[in-house]
Amino acid sequence: MSGAESTSQVAADPSAARSKGKLFDWKLLVGILVVGLLLVLSLFTGVYDIFGADDGGQMFAITRIPRTIALVLAGAAMAMSGLVMQLLTQNRFVEPTTTGTTEWAGLGLLAVMILIPGASITTRMIGAVIAAFIGTMVFFAFLRRVSLRSSLIVPIVGIMLGAVVSSISTFVALETDMLQSLGVWxxxxxxxxxxxxxxxxxxxAFVAVAVFVVADxxxxxxLGEEISTNIGVNYQRVVLLGTTLIAVATGVVTVVVGNLPFLGLIVPNVVSMIRGDDLRxxxxxxxxLGIGIVTVCDLIGRTIIMPFxxxxxxxxxxxxSVVFVGLLLRQRRRG
Incomplete structure (x- = not known):
């Protein structure tokens, strides 16, 4: 059964979404336990000896705990953003890094740093969120006005738009001697x-709660604008809300952590292949799964060439990129 067919069943019968899959079951509890163990491992992985050093406890509170919390929040945010974006575009191959949203957020961050050199992290975040919102709306507007025969073309178009925005950011950074800062971000x-x-x-975290509340x-x-309107849902308002939530999540993560490529692509597709398409x-x-993947990748990054x-x-x-190519080939085989 295709994603559109399963989603149409939900629209026809709102209780279908609730009966299709339990929100909490023993498998989810096992998953929480596994991810919890990964996060504990993250707390105690690093070059600094938190047990032997005199200020080990202080360093643990300053660095290890914030880093682990950031893994949880950033991983969940980007995975969730990919899921919402795929629903709104009706395309499984889009997420913030394949639609240019992340590149727009970086451009907004760069603009704030140029115009307000001493900007606080809040001001930088606002600039990144506004730019990410504009970029996502540009992508959605492009999809509405251009008829693309293949769903495989959509992410390619998004990547091309992102490359254009990235080129503009690089040029501006070169002209203002901020190229190194751009690379760090x-x-x-x-x-x-x-x-x-x-x-x-x-x-x-508040974005995740909002997504859960309006999941239906x-x-x-x-399902598209026509069907949504016929059953009494304000399609434009829902798209605007989804775009806002995606922009906030992407902008905040970009400012604090940076670019987390393909996370919003991998996770929703893996979950959908196993569990179907019920968002709630x-x-x-x-x-x-987003938290788990980010944590594993971070642990690999910390240990593979330790102490660097x-x-x-x-x-x-x-x-x-490997998963993305695999999904493209899988879609091509299916026709």
Whole structure:
């Protein structure tokens, strides 16, 4: 059964979404336990000897705990953003890094740093969120006005738009001697996450709650404007809300952590292949798997060339690109 067919059943019978899959079951509890163990391992992985050093406890509170919390919030946020974006575009191959949303957020961050050199992290976040919102709306507007015969073309178009925005950011950074800063922002690393610098990430927890509350409306909107309107859902309002939530999550994560490529692509597709397309019951799994993948990649990055670190975006990029190509080939075989 296709995603559209399963979603149409939900629209026809709202109780179908609730009966299709339990929100909490023993498998989810096992998943929570496994991810919890990974997070505990993250707390005690690192070069600094938190047990032997005199200030080990202080360093543990300043660096290890914030970093682990950031892994949870950033991983869940980007995985969830990919899920919502795929529903609204009716395309399984889109997510913030294949639609240019992340590149727009970086451009907004760069603009704020140029116009307001001493900007606080809140101001930088607002600039990134506004730019991410504009970029996502540009992508949605393009999809509405251009008829693409193949769903495989959509992410390619998004990547091309993102490349254009990235080129503009690079040119501006070169002209303003901020190229090195731009590279650091897009590194996608948790190395610099410290107490006092990550707290803005808690905003994405509220975004996750909002997505869960309006999950049924996002599911209906995934059927398209005509069907949504016929059953009494304001399609434009739902798309605007979804775009806002995606922009907030992407902007905050970009400012605090950087680019986390393909995470929103991998996780929703894996969960959908196993559990189907019910957004409400899939959301805990999407968040959990996003956290687990980011944590594993971060642990690899911390240990592979210890005492140095490899940015988590590098590990995610390798894994994500392989999965992305695999999904494209799978879709092509299906016709």
């Amino acid at each position: 897009f590194a996608g690393s948790f190395t610099s996450v410290l107490r006092g610098q990550y707290e803005m990430l808690w905003i994405v 409306r996002f599911t209906v909107a995934g 019951s899939n959301l805990p799994w999407v968040c959990l 670190e490899v940015p988590v975006s590098l590990i995610l990029g390798i894994v994500g």
